[in-house]
Amino acid sequence: DQQVKQNSPSLSVQEGRISILNCDYTNSMFDYFLWYKKYPAEGPTFLISISSIKDKNEDGRFTVFLNKSAKHLSLHIVPSQPGDSAVYFCAATATGDWGKFQFGAGTQVVVTP
């Protein structure tokens, strides 16, 4: 049973515009959420995280928003750059189960010139 879902398998966005990636989860015990970025033939790279005590976390061009009541989080990339073209994974865990992350299936982002 998928506890973390990314319903958009792909996203195409113009360079300079905003990319919005969405993620939904079902387990109310999850209290820590992460986004990873993956290039082909490489392992995922940690991008940004948020704990359930916050509803927003920002790091440069990347912002993650958390809506606990809706069990939904999103990643905003502003402005999008060609180097952002990659697969983005959403992941979640409960603090007591650290390391046992549940991952979504990923969203392929393509940034076009």
Add this chain to the structure above:
Amino acid sequence: SQTIHQWPATLVQPVGSPLSLECTVEGTSNPNLYWYRQAAGRGLQLLFYSVGIGQISSEVPQNLSASRPQDRQFILSSKKLLLSDSGFYLCAREQDTNSPLHFGNGTRLTVT
């Protein structure tokens, strides 16, 4: 350095053959180590994790096993591969306690 070494990068094996994937890590001692698998079109699934030498926990029943013979070595094995074992296998460690996982570059396994 918290580098993770995984090899081989790609592997093609026939059904019924054995498997051994090795992961070695650098950096702080006694790291928590993880094996994840990504099947085609799916997210990463946790297979095994280890909090120390000889300590292995399995998350899902399957055809695979794991071992940790040394502090910085984590091995994924199978006695007889199945077609369904095909996938992208990733070794990971925590950089620090309760920190995001750091992944190796993975092994692409194709079982034919």
